[in-house]
Amino acid sequence: MAKMQVIMPVTLDGFLPDKDEELMEWLRTDRNGFPYWEERAIFNMYPHYGMLDLMDAKERHKNNCTFFMKVEDGKSAEYAGGIFLYRLVDELVIYLLPISYKSGKNITGRIQLGQWSLRDAKTFRNDICRLVYHLKI
Template sequence: MARIQVAMAVTIDGFLPDKDHTLAEWVRTSSNGFPRWRDACSYPLFPKYSLLDLIRDKGHSDDTFTYYAEIMDKESTELCRGLFLYHMVDELILYLLPLTTSRGIHVMRHVSPGHWKLHGIRHYNNGVCRMIYRKA
């Protein structure tokens, strides 16, 4: 069965950062950020992708196939909500930005309760920390 990866950049307090912030730009463009996962995936997911089709297709794909979703704005947050609502996410790639904003889209409230195992962690010179969690 295929796996579903979700990558998101969040502030320490769980909000999506302003897209114009330099650290958010770094995550979107750096080879250590979203492009790393986008280039390696089998199929990128996009906002308004049919979750029913995804449920069907995920079961018909082998375990080397990877669906990938980037969560970075209001539309993609709805995709995130649906993926977590139906417990479809197998791997969460979390870029933690050393900021607090207390405003905007609180994306972490869409992450459904569950048990995750830390698979990898990396700290960058700009203060960003990348953590990779997999379903336990």
């Protein structure tokens, strides 16, 4: 079965950062941000991809196949919420940004239930922390 991976930036208070946020530009362009995962994935998931099709594709592909979904706006956050709802995510990568908004689109409340295991953590010079979690089965 293929691996489903969701990559999401989160502010310290659990919100989706604004797309114009300076640190989001780093995530979109730096080799340690989204490009790091895009290079390793076999398929990129986009919000128009149907859930039933996604479930079927996950079953049909082998373990070495990775489906990658980056959350960077409200539409992709809604879609990721559906992927979590259907319990399709195997790996969650959180880029914790050293900012707080106190309002906005809360995305941490959508993460699927289950026990997550921290597999990797890295802090970058701009104080962004990358946390990689795997769902325990």
